[in-house]
Each structure stands twice: as C-alpha cells, then as structure tokens.
Amino acid sequence: MSQTEAPSGKFAATDPFALVRDWLAEATASEINDPNAIALATVSPEGLPNVRMVLLKDIEDDAFVFYTNYESAKAGEILATGKAAFVMHWKSLRRQVRVRGLVEKEDGPAADAYYASRSLASRLGAWASKQSRPLKSRGALMAEVAKVTALKGPNPPRPPHWGGFRIRPVEIEFWADGAHRLHDRFRWTRADPSATEWEVARLNP
Numbered sequence: 001m002s003q004t005e006a007p008s009g010k011f012a013a014t015d016p017f018a019l020v021r022d023w024l025a026e027a028t029a030s031e032i033n034d035p036n037a038i039a040l041a042t043v044s045p046e047g048l049p050n051v052r053m054v055l056l057k058d059i060e061d062d063a064f065v066f067y068t069n070y071e072s073a074k075a076g077e078i079l080a081t082g083k084a085a086f087v088m089h090w091k092s093l094r095r096q097v098r099v100r101g102l103v104e105k106e107d108g109p110a111a112d113a114y115y116a117s118r119s120l121a122s123r124l125g126a127w128a129s130k131q132s133r134p135l136k137s138r139g140a141l142m143a144e145v146a147k148v149t150a151l152k153g154p155n156p157p158r159p160p161h162w163g164g165f166r167i168r169p170v171e172i173e174f175w176a177d178g179a180h181r182l183h184d185r186f187r188w189t190r191a192d193p194s195a196t197e198w199e200v201a202r203l204n205p
C-alpha cells in the first residue's frame with residue numbers, strides 16, 4: 001500500500017498503459033515530429049550503459065513494442081541481459097514518461113504485420129542494412145539495396161534478422177513540469193511483469 005496521495009488531474013488513471021496512450025495522443029497533437037520517439041537504454045554484459053532513439057510502434061495492454069535489427073548492438077545487449085529502459089520526452093507538453101522492464105522478442109505474426117505495413121523501400125532497407133556493423137561506403141550500401149531489390153522482388157518477406165522487442169515493464173513513471181522545478185512525479189511499480197497489481201507513489205521532484 002502506498003504511503004502517498006493518489007494520482008489526480010492529468011495523472012489520474014487506473015491503468016498506466018492507458019495513461020501513456022493518453023499522453024502520447026496529446027503529444028501527437030502538439031509535437032513537431034516523432035511524438036513516439038523513445039530514448040532506449042540498454043546495458044552491456046559488463047555493465048556499460050548505451051542509449052539511442054527508436055520509435056515506439058505499439059502500446060499493448062501490458063507492454064511496449066519497437067522494431068529493429070536483431071544483429072544490432074542494442075539487440076545484442078537486450079538478448080544478453082533481457083532488460084531495457086526508455087524515456088519519452090515531449091518538449092511541447094513539458095512531460096516525460098520513464099519505463100524499465102524485461103524484454104522479449106516479437107518475431108511472430110505481429111512483427112510480420114508491422115513489417116508488411118512499411119514502405120517497400122524501408123522493407124528492402126531492412127534486408128540491405130547490417131545495422132551497427134562497419135560500412136565501407138555509402139556506395140556499398142546502395143549496391144546492397146540494388147542487390148536485394150533484384151533478389152527479393154516487390155513483396156519481400158520479413159528478414160529473419162529484423163523484428164520487434166516487447167518491453168514488459170516493472171516500473172512506469174509519469175513526470176510533468178512544475179513551477180520553480182517543483183515537478184509532479186508518480187511512479188507505478190509492480191513486483192514482476194506478470195503481476196496485475198500496481199503500486200503508485202508520488203515522488204519528490
């Protein structure tokens with residue numbers, strides 16, 4: 001049981017995923033681009049953190065999904081540790097959402113459907129790019145694109161090295177800017193990603 005007051009106003013919710021969806025919908029109306037951009041943090045097996053932007057493509061009832069190359073640096077770190085965190089920051093709203101959790105691959109029908117929804121050029125690009133590995137030249141990449149275009153045709157299947165990751169959170173924090181740096185923060189936590197009960201606490205700014 002939390003020792004702090006319950007969330008109200010823009011923080012009011014019974015389900016944190018619904019609240020992220022609501023805040024993202026507001027940001028979609030006010031951000032200049034990519035309201036679904038997240039800074040995704042991973043950690044190497046030696047404990048060295050790493051962070052980069054990706055696009056959040058789905059907010060499910062109990063998880064967050066993004067898509068990438070399974071042979072990339074981020075994928076290597078996720079597959080080694082099973083963990084990730086991300087932050088979304090909306091300058092127009094002066095709000096952020098922070099998420100920490102366990103990660104699993106989404107390489108089934110949802111990944112196939114998402115891949116199929118992308119432009120043909122992006123689908124072929126996913127075949128051509130050996131993401132995160134050294135590239136001799138821009139020309140070598142374009143030659144690879146031409147090669148896979150000829151090879152895969154107009155309806156390429158999803159590459160086995162490309163798909164989704166599903167982040168199943170144990171912690172979601174909602175933050176909104178306050179006057180004089182006296183911000184509002186509410187942190188939702190649960191014991192593990194299969195738990196349905198969340199504890200909510202107001203935090204000091």
Ligand SMILES: Cc1cc2nc3c(=O)[nH]c(=O)nc-3n(C[C@H](O)[C@H](O)[C@H](O)COP(=O)(O)O)c2cc1C
Nearest residue numbers: 034037052053054055067068069072073074075132
């Ligand atoms: C706004 C933005 C969105 C991006 N979205 C993705 C994405 O959804 N998936 C992806 O693989 N890379 C995305 N990238 C590129 C990544 O930031 C990164 O360069 C790439 O995934 C390689 O990261 P890694 O070497 O740490 O694996 C995005 C970059 C930016 C700036």
Ligand SMILES: Cc1ncc(COP(=O)(O)O)c(C=O)c1O
Nearest residue numbers: 054055057067068069118122131
């Ligand atoms: C390399 C890469 N893969 C995937 C994505 C995800 O976006 P989309 O599926 O809309 O191309 C991005 C977005 O910037 C990207 O840069």
